[in-house]
Amino acid sequence: MSFVTEEMILNMGPHHPSTHGVLRFILRTDGEVIYGCRPDVGFLHRGLEKIAEKVSYPQFMPYTDRIDYLAAMNCNFGYALGVERLAGIEVPARAEYIRVLVVELNRIISHLISVGTFALDMGAVTPFTHALREREWVNDLLEELCGARLTYNYMRFGGVSFDMPTGFLERVGNFLDYFEPRLDQFNRLISNNKIFKERLSGVAVISREDALDYGLVGPNLRASGVDWDLRRDEPYSIYPELKFEVVKPPSHTELGDCYSRYWVRILEMVESTRIVRQCVSKMPNDSYWNRSKKKLKPPPGEIYVRTEAPRGELGFYLISRGEDRPYRLKIRTGSFSAMSIVEKIAPGLMVSDLVTLIASLDLIAPEIDR
């Protein structure tokens, strides 16, 4: 007896709990197996690039918070760096250290959300509450600095908007002392969990060639076995003075699968705590903001500046015509290229593994749509 199957179009999203924002996938499925996947993006398009052409350089800083709201400091940093390079603004050493400190703290909490929601999407609810509890501490620290808990608007051209309050560095140290054993606890709770491991191992393997072809960046690229980190390979700010390792996928994972992408993020949090500790111990005592009273008008020219954000390379392509506002600003984000590879990787997966794939890529919708 022959068994006839039928293809079905399955609409996933835009309000699916696993889509981390508003994303939609149009799936062609046969039973549980996906044959085609068309991501439909743009639900969170706010026209940031058009807004950039209408407001002055400093006025665009709060908008950069909204590119990736889980890592607003990193977006601030990338934009500030781009404008500073174009306009030739010097940044005092203290400001550089404060910047790297907050950026790495932000990387820790962004990865916490990433691994927490990953576990949540796989059906493990408790780890997410643990991740959120740790994140609250950093949110409090950053609130002390700039008054905001999510969209910081903290960086300025030539420095940062506020100096650290007294006792801040001790409190950062306290957090790190608290966090490091908690991360081990988190690993015992979920990362080394047998069910979790078997659920992720070997799922949605992205080869090194595919990763490079589709322009994957950051943790996703490193998980596919490309030894690449902008902080080391195209150093900016004070990263050359700091000691840290570029994370390689651990040997107990298969190269390029969901589990290795998960582990790269866990290990990056450890590296970030090392960087933060060095910033705390080396913090210089000069000015926090090289403030200029003049209206900022960078000379005509163009520049592409990229920094290592939690979701990988965050590039700002700035064109100046000597006016007080950018002539053109293009934002290149990690989630965008990660989303474009889903079309290629999804066919052949089970529907439930697509959830694993998009959680492991750490996609965040506002960063795709901008």
Place this chain on the structure above:
Amino acid sequence: MQPEHIRKRLEEALGITDLVWTASLHGDSYLVVPTEELRRIAFFLKEDPQCAFDTLMSLSGVHQLGEPELLEVVYHLYSIRLRHRLVVKVNLERPLALSHFYLRMNSVSEVWPGAGWLEREVYDMFGVHFVGHKDFRRLLLPPDWQGHPLLKDYQESKAYRNISTIREKAAPTEIAPDDPRISVKMSTSS
């Protein structure tokens, strides 16, 4: 390899003479290549062992006002293997009166598959058509959207599917002297 050497290598290997190298004092320098040669150049830049540009960092459109009015498509290339970068530009002249006249150029999505989505975004925002793209449609905006917003002369239509795009000014709310809201406010302050 220095960008200047890359240009020489391109000229020697492909026999293209009209490459324009623009050096810049501030920021990045770039190479302007002829539109019709783009695909050949892209294949060469990726496959040649001395260039080996394995990643496309970014692909953006730029509407350059002025004389002549240009639409630029900018490719930021990087070689992770050889650790060098190159900015390649293609200039398309924009026929002024014919805003519905679409600009055409070759797609590089076969060379760097990641360009596929980026080209769709450039089409969405600037209206440049990429020939040879396998799945060519808008990316971020709805399929029935009118116009291409990142063009400098873009006029937003007044409504989209009968939803107004104009923000109404809120009418000033009139509050009577005996409005309970006022008394609540006063009682909390006293």
